[in-house]
Amino acid sequence: MSETPAERTGHPRPPDLPERIQHHIDGRAVDSVDGGTFEVLDPVTNEPYVHAAAGATADVDRAVAAARRAFDDGPWPRLLPRERSRVLHRVADLVEASDSRLAELETFDTGLPITQALGQARRAAENFRFFADLVVAQADDAFKVPGRQLNYVNRKPIGVAGLITPWNTPFMLESWKLAPALATGNTVVLKPAEFTPLSASLWAGILDEAGVPTGVFNLVNGLGEDAGDALVRHPHVPLISFTGESRTGQLIFANAAPHLKGLSMELGGKSPAVVFADADLAAAIDATIFGVFSLNGERCTAGSRILVERPVYDEFVDRYAAQARRVVVGPPHDPRTEVGALVHPEHYAKVMRYIEIGRSEGRLVAGGGRPDGFPTGSYVAPTVFADVPPEARIFQEEIFGPVVAITPFDTEEEALALANGVRYGLAAYVWTNDLRRAHTFAQAVDAGMVWLNSNNVRDLRTPFGGVKASGLGHEGGYRSIDFYTHQQAVHITLGGAHNPTFGRADPHEPTDLDDPDPR
Known part of the structure; x- marks a missing residue:
């Protein structure tokens, strides 16, 4: 006899869950300067299971000072x-060796299914x-003007x-920013999402064991409006990489502007999946089911x-x-689970509000609320609305x-208009x-990335980013290397200097002003 949902x-x-989660600054685990903390909730019970240090401006100042030194x-x-590559490969080795433990903690903290x-x-x-590998293999541009000039980057x-990271798949998305930032020789201050600080707290031990020097990696926990905002506004942080909501991205853009910071922001999405009548429907259904319900739809x-x-x-x-x-x-811990618990009761309430809105906007054909057998926790049944108008x-x-x-839709032109008819x-x-x-x-189509007859299968060499309200800039492959480095052009004259001469003693002596540019 099989178990009912309630029985499992x-x-x-x-x-070995930590008693509290601290910041990591200049090689040490530390509490907030003002002693502040915040509760972290287990998404299944919605009960607090640990307190984390609540970072503020003073904590960010300490972390940035350590990173700058x-x-x-x-x-x-x-x-x-x-040499940096060897260290990063050791980081990968350590992550792989503890993947089960990492997944266990991530599942507990986020509500993601354990297999995912x-x-x-x-x-x-x-x-x-x-x-x-990329930082070793990269080749930068060189341009020659034979016999005249050599130029290189x-x-x-x-x-x-x-680095400001979100709460969906937090450990992986932290690695997506940490790896290129460190590979290119920068130092970092990571501000993880306040809903999910548990797996982020493991980075300090992993990076230290791999051989990353003290002060290169720093972590400040806290709310976005406190720790995150202090990091964005800090005058000694020239780069901000952010993944999160479009509205938060707008605030970061405004607050970073006075300092002319480099920004890379991957923001929200409302991505279309367009299915034409000649498509393989079985494959399209499988892919679109996975595409919206995997990772809890988050x-x-x-x-x-x-x-x-x-x-x-x-x-x-x-x-x-x-x-x-x-x-x-x-x-979330059950390997049979395909959709677990949403990350936090605030987010659960938001999703449920949209489901109620959808009842008056479309035809409900699946789901529509809390699934049977789950009286508590942030569980939402996979919900499908049909006949939804574009407004x-x-x-x-x-x-x-x-x-x-x-x-x-009826025509290709209508499909394109529908696909492009949102702000994302x-x-x-x-x-x-x-x-x-x-x-x-x-x-x-207005999209930074398009998949043809495929779900979201990433090639790490390709650019990742969006257009319109979905982002600013791209990361991935060489685009990440570009973002985390200055590209300095060096020009070398071969042979004699070729300079127009101002201020000759004899005004009747000819000048070289009309000579062509050596390029």
Whole structure:
């Protein structure tokens, strides 16, 4: 006899959880200067399980000072790329060796299903390996004017990088910023999301064991409006990399502007998945189910608007709703679980408000609230609305949960208008067997990334970022190297100097002012 959901809703507490979570500044675990803390909740019970140090301006000042000393006086920026690469490979080794433990803690802290958290831990190791290799293999530009001039590009680390990370897949997304920032010789101050500080607290031990020098990595916990804002405004932090909500990105943009900081911001999304009548429907349904319900729907690239060509619309909706109803909701630690508990009761309340809004905007065909057998915890049944008009809020606004809106279209032009008819432009997914249509639609859609007949399968060499309200700048591959380095052009004259001469003693002597530029 199989277990009911209620019989497997226990939430085992991982062993050796910290009694409190501290900052990590200049090689030491420290409390906040003012002693402030905040509660961290277990998403299954919504009860506090630990207190974390609540960072403020004084704590950020300490962390930035340590990072700046390590940059100005320490060995890290001056190591050869190969030497830094060896350290980053050791980081990857340590992450891989403890992937099960990392996944256990991440699952407990975020509510992500354990199998998906394990995949994210392994991806974190791969991020470090990728940038460890890239920083050694990179080739910078050189330009010759034969016999006249040689020009080349010299890359230099910039300084203290401020890294502000979100609460969905936190450990992996922290690695996505830490790896290139460290690989290029910068020092860092990391401000993790306040909902999920547990796995971030492990970085200090991992990086120290791998051989990262003291002061290179610093971490300040706290609320975004306190610790995050202090980091953005700090005059000695020339770089900010942020992943999070578009509204927060606007505030960061404004607060960083007086200091002319370098900014890379990956923001919100409301990505379309466009399904044409000639698509492989089984593959499209599988991919779009995974694309919006994996990671509990808490993913920036979720294809949360599905646009379906009318000849196959009814069949698609029926099959999609039936499959969504079979998605397994369960305790995050259970390997059978496909959708776990949302990260925090505040976020749960937001998602539930959108579901209530959706009842008046579309036709509910699956889910619609708390799943049976889960009377407590931040659980939401995979929810599907059909016949959603483009002006609906659930079509226009980012929900960031296991909720999808399905809308029909009649022509390719209408599909493109629907796809582009929101303020966001992060990702898009196109399902068709027409090669011409696939490429022309991909070029016309307002999205930083497009997948054709595929779910979100990333190649780490490609740029990651969005357009419109979905972001500013790109990271990934060489774009990350570009962001975390100064690119200095060096020009060398070969042979005699070629200079126009001002101020000759004899005004009748000819000058070289009309000589062509040596380029």
